[in-house]
Amino acid sequence: MPNEESWSVLSAPTSNSVVLAVDFPAPGRSEAGFADLTAVMGSAWSAHGVLQTKLPAVTLADRPGPETYLDYWTGDEQLSGREVVAVLGYCLGGVYAAEIAERIARRQSTEPAVVLFDGQVTDKQLLAVEIDKLIALGGPVLTADEANQARLRAVEIVTTPGIALADATEEIVALYREVATGAFRKVGLAPERGEEVVRFFETYMAWLTAAEGIDPASAWGRSLALTSTDYAALEEDGAPTAVNATKLIDKRFRLEVSHADLLRADETARVLRDHSGF
Known part of the structure; x- marks a missing residue:
């Protein structure tokens, strides 16, 4: 099993193959999360376990850098024995997902797919x-x-x-x-x-x-991105967090789905089944 301090299990692995999901889960939030996405994907991901990031115990006073989080998630023991087929990132989680994918690619035989959901950069x-x-x-x-x-x-x-x-x-x-x-x-x-x-x-x-300390350009340059109507509105308003992110993305699907529903929409599941490659 993965390190339980660093990863929560959304779907138990039945083999050594896993999908990693990077998010900042908040109790009671209105937006759908990766547990919702795992449910709507159903049997399409049955060959993989789905693991979601937990947060290290740090505060703003600690002035944590990206390594604080990345080492917590990808250290030698955290994912031992697992083959990571994809790294998913929601909002700013997509920045961390990029570097996690780069780290994983350096220590296994295949590169994980990178999938972004309303990916944004820090500003x-x-x-x-x-x-x-x-x-x-x-x-x-x-x-x-x-x-x-x-x-x-x-x-x-x-x-x-x-x-x-x-x-x-x-x-x-x-x-x-x-x-x-x-x-x-x-x-x-x-x-x-x-x-x-x-x-x-x-x-x-x-x-x-x-997340400001991470350059996601390399991983995002081979990523699949799904974006919501709210994200489109940010772009129209010229919000740098969305506009600058979009410049880095490889393949993108603009969905007629709200940001809050992006991870539980049937349309999202359809795009992933047809285009994610895992």
């Missing part, structure tokens, strides 16, 4: 996008002025001339802590529970920031 603008999502979720609690001031401050942070991504991330997390603490107080959430929520956001932002 300071993405920090503002992520906190904007959380501000929107806090709509019933935050006043319009509080929400607007938080958004303006986020934009100010990420557009600070010369600011490094890691420094911008720390400021964004501090901003979220300030806004969230006030919101939690209004709804009577226990301080320790509120701190858990903030820490989870911090963990996500550390994962996002560390």
